[in-house]
Amino acid sequence: NAGVTQTPKFRILKIGQSMTLQCTQDMNHNYMYWYRQDPGMGLKLIYYSVGAGITDKGEVPNGYNVSRSTTEDFPLRLELAAPSQTSVYFCASKKQGSGPYEQYFGPGTRLTVT
């Protein structure tokens, strides 16, 4: 199993550009998450999904969009990039159901908006 994979690893965007961060997992997990990590701030949840076709906002959703057409993929879309979106983005997945199942994290995408 590759686990959770994210592409690209690094990206520099100009203000106002758009891009999609890709996330794929091969563990057949129903739950998937997008976080952003700012220095000294821990991780903040952007969006999450409990299954294909179902998404919901997290703590910091503004400026982002997601879709979940398959169990495996959970892309994150940035429209009109702003410097405030400079961050490291992590995708994670988890087994279905309530309970203390751990979240598995991808290696991250480092995004700079200038």
Added chain:
Amino acid sequence: AQSVTQLDSQVPVFEEAPVELRCNYSSSVSVYLFWYVQYPNQGLQLLLKYLSGSTLVKGINGFEAEFNKSQTSFHLRKPSVHISDTAEYFCAVSADKAAGNKLTFGGGTRVLVKP
């Protein structure tokens, strides 16, 4: 809603010395508690988790944590650190019936192990 406070943003420690990373949380419902580690330029991986039962939880790489319900704390300890333990450590909570089982993270504690 839950919140997590990690009381130390940075902890320098000498190799083979003990280390304790402090974590306090607040929640109006019962929670699950986690410690994750992030090595430089990598994603997060689970160190240990508290579900229920024994308040002392053992994890990977010699780490352990103690759940204290009355003090709403979940401090992480290691009796003797190695250079390879240099990393950032995150405490996190998840309400057991929260939609999506979302994790709420603390701000992280950066551990620097010195030779």
